[in-house]
Amino acid sequence: MKKIALHWQILIALxxxxxxxxxxxxxIEYVAWLGxxxxxxxxxxxxxxxxxxxxxxxxxxxxxxxxxxxxxxxLTYYVVTSTLAILIGLFLVNMITPGVGADLGFEKxxxxxxxxxxxxxxxxxxxxxxxxxxxxxxxxMLSIIFFAILFGFFITRVDDKYxxxxxxxxxxxxxxxxxxxxxxxxxxxxxxxxxxxxxxGEQAGDAGALLDLFGRLGLYSLTxxxxxxxxxxxxxxxxLKVIGRSDPFKHFKAMTTPLLTAFSTSSSNATLPLTMDAVxxxxxxxxxxxxxxxxxxxxxxxxxTALYECIAAMFIAQAYGVELGxxxxxxxxxxxxxxxxxxxxxxxxxxxxxSVILSAVGLPLEGVGLILAVDRPLDMxxxxxxxxxxxxxxAVIAKTEGEELKI
Numbered sequence: 001m002k003k004i005a006l007h008w009q010i011l012i013a014l015x016x017x018x019x020x021x022x023x024x025x026x027x028i029e030y031v032a033w034l035g036x037x038x039x040x041x042x043x044x045x046x047x048x049x050x051x052x053x054x055x056x057x058x059x060x061x062x063x064x065x066x067x068x069x070x071x072x073x074x075l076t077y078y079v080v081t082s083t084l085a086i087l088i089g090l091f092l093v094n095m096i097t098p099g100v101g102a103d104l105g106f107e108k109x110x111x112x113x114x115x116x117x118x119x120x121x122x123x124x125x126x127x128x129x130x131x132x133x134x135x136x137x138x139x140x141m142l143s144i145i146f147f148a149i150l151f152g153f154f155i156t157r158v159d160d161k162y163x164x165x166x167x168x169x170x171x172x173x174x175x176x177x178x179x180x181x182x183x184x185x186x187x188x189x190x191x192x193x194x195x196x197x198x199x200x201g202e203q204a205g206d207a208g209a210l211l212d213l214f215g216r217l218g219l220y221s222l223t224x225x226x227x228x229x230x231x232x233x234x235x236x237x238x239x240l241k242v243i244g245r246s247d248p249f250k251h252f253k254a255m256t257t258p259l260l261t262a263f264s265t266s267s268s269n270a271t272l273p274l275t276m277d278a279v280x281x282x283x284x285x286x287x288x289x290x291x292x293x294x295x296x297x298x299x300x301x302x303x304x305t306a307l308y309e310c311i312a313a314m315f316i317a318q319a320y321g322v323e324l325g326x327x328x329x330x331x332x333x334x335x336x337x338x339x340x341x342x343x344x345x346x347x348x349x350x351x352x353x354x355s356v357i358l359s360a361v362g363l364p365l366e367g368v369g370l371i372l373a374v375d376r377p378l379d380m381x382x383x384x385x386x387x388x389x390x391x392x393x394x395a396v397i398a399k400t401e402g403e404e405l406k407i
Contacts, residue, residue, distance in 0.1 A: 013189035021200025028201035038191020052174040057291030058152025078301040089307040098219035099318025141299040181273035244396035250407040254282030262387040284406035297390035304382030316367035
């Protein structure tokens, strides 16, 4: 028999997981461990993969001029696309006004929200780790990326004898980590089955309440979904076509596996190994570009998260009857951009970062309870957009660097 492609295996696992979760909600503990094991395996490789890939990428870039040029292009792309995503969300939430008339009695508690986000000065401060091993232990991705860039840069500044040894060492570590990653990827369908079956099974017990919930928050969910669709199907493909001179549809096909995994896991960090593999081997972007741009993108390029945070803050303001003027809406846009940079690439991280935006415009933190119940499915969608934007960025930057791609 012809081997079934991995993305088809994942789709089949998704369908089977939904069926299992709906019809056997009391038996989800028998399969949920598959998802937990898969996520643990992915998390196991993330830090050594990011560290070795960035150091390998920076040493491959070479001199300061090349590194500065590539870094400037990468950050420009991330800021521009995230800002466009936020503006799209702001336009739609003002046009649809989903929060007007919302039932404030339908609130849920969320623990650990207050103080969950960092301010911009704190975010910049924590980029520089006081203890790099503590940063490894706590998975402080911005600190790890900063250290890796610094370490890789100064490898290029030492004597040739040490330069060659260290460059070969980290290139070798990166290759080994990719081999381990590819082994873990083979088990993606089983992991996806466990994750999705667990999520569906938890919700299946009270179908009436679930339907009522989506009825109340349907307009808000629709606003977020429309904005995400517009950004992912129009804005990013236009950038990829015009600036990257590439075929968006071919690139989408190349990215099928990581996009499905991002949708299922709601984690751009967990999806990073698959994203790097697909962008490099399916789309044809060089390792030099992927190893630098994608780990950085998985940490600070959160188009979907930024868009969602803007819409959610405006929805909460509308629900509480708070009129946000032009200045306040500008604050929402700026804070959503900064908060998305500080958001971790893990499930529901955007909810925690909401505290930064709500505090910035004087809205009550309890307002997050209005949107908590429908956050999980929206989290799956916005994570997919985050990963799609990262991959488009890698392709665009590769093209501007003169690379020939397969798309």
